[in-house]
Each structure stands twice: as C-alpha cells, then as structure tokens.
Amino acid sequence: MKQFFLTSSGDAVIDDIVNKLPKPPQELNLAFINTAAEVEKEDLWWLRAEKEKLIDVGFNVDEFSIKGMTKNEIENRLKDKQIMYFCGGNTFYLLDQVIKTGCDEIIKDKIDQGVIYIGSSAGSIIVGKRVDVVSAIDDRSKAPDLKSNGLALIDLTVLPHWGSSIFHDGYLKGFEAIFAEGMKIVPLTNQQYIWIKDDITQIVQV
Numbered sequence: 001m002k003q004f005f006l007t008s009s010g011d012a013v014i015d016d017i018v019n020k021l022p023k024p025p026q027e028l029n030l031a032f033i034n035t036a037a038e039v040e041k042e043d044l045w046w047l048r049a050e051k052e053k054l055i056d057v058g059f060n061v062d063e064f065s066i067k068g069m070t071k072n073e074i075e076n077r078l079k080d081k082q083i084m085y086f087c088g089g090n091t092f093y094l095l096d097q098v099i100k101t102g103c104d105e106i107i108k109d110k111i112d113q114g115v116i117y118i119g120s121s122a123g124s125i126i127v128g129k130r131v132d133v134v135s136a137i138d139d140r141s142k143a144p145d146l147k148s149n150g151l152a153l154i155d156l157t158v159l160p161h162w163g164s165s166i167f168h169d170g171y172l173k174g175f176e177a178i179f180a181e182g183m184k185i186v187p188l189t190n191q192q193y194i195w196i197k198d199d200i201t202q203i204v205q206v
Helices: 010-020 045-057 071-078 091-100 103-112 165-173
Strands: 003-007 029-033 060-064 083-086 116-120 157-159 185-187 192-197 200-205
Touching: 003 010, 010 045, 010 116, 010 192, 029 045, 045 060, 071 103, 091 103, 103 116
Parallel strands: 003 116, 029 060, 029 083, 083 116, 157 185
Antiparallel strands: 003 192, 192 200
C-alpha cells in the first residue's frame, strides 16, 4: 500500500494523522530528514516544533540530513524505518539534494515497499509535479543546478501555508506561475493535509 500524508505544518495536524497509521507511534521508527532547513538563516523554531511534537506523540525519531550521504548510506539509515518525514525549508535545495544523492530513487522504492511518506511544506511540494509555483517564496538560487521540476510521485501540485499572512505577499508576487491551465493545484492551510492511500486522495481538515 502506498501512503502519503502531505502537510503545510506537520506539528499542527500530526495528532489526526496518527489515527490513520497502521500502528501506534510507539511502534514506528521515523526518519526526520531536516535537509530543506539547512540553508535557512532564520531561527528554525518550526523545525524544532515539528520534531518535539513527533516525540511527544510517541514516535521513535531519528533526525539527519541526506546532504553528503551516499545512496547506500541513506538506504542503511532508512532500513529500519516505517516512516520517512521530510521537513520544510527551501524546496529547491531539498529537491536538488534528493536527486544528487539518489534519494529520489530510494523514496520511490520505499513507498512501493509500504513505507509511509510524510511531508511538511517543502517536503510536501517535492513529491508533486511543480515546484516552480513557490519561486516567489523560496530562494531558487540555493539550487542553481536544479533541472527537475518535481518528483511527480503524485498527480498534484501542493501549495502549503495557504492563507498564512507570512506567505501572503510571496504568493501574490508568484501568482503568474500558479495560474496555469491543466495543473492540479491543492492549496493547503496549516490545519489541513492531503491523505493519499493508493488511488484514493482526501483533503482532511483538522
């Protein structure tokens, strides 16, 4: 079974997500991959909040970055994990590191094997078809060599933090990239998440 939980802010909705998992959090090993936050200069309060919340609800959390890791090293780190949790930060940088390390292939294989994917903000965007929709919000210069526009593991484009005053001006500046015919866009508030279970997709309001 392929399963995705795609969020804007994981800590705001994780209490609801745990009710849909196959086992209690105490019985699940979770890889907390913080790569997207490495290039952010501000206080990473949101990253700490997500990790603390995951620990509070009972997950066995292993935090690391894939930057500089080989494909074999990433596979070994994930071999005992039932959940991959990709945090927010710079979307372009995260996608670039995922591809450069070969983690894109690992993600696909793990999902096929039944490992659950949870994304928060950038972690949600990269599995979709279009990352350029956040060009006015994230600094694309953090990944100047990036050629991919998304892993396309889902047939959607996620717009996280919809309605948030913090991202209001950025979304308005980037509206031209968002306004495109034929693109399946899902704007997510911080209190919503997308639950994809095989061929069924739901938007859950918490």
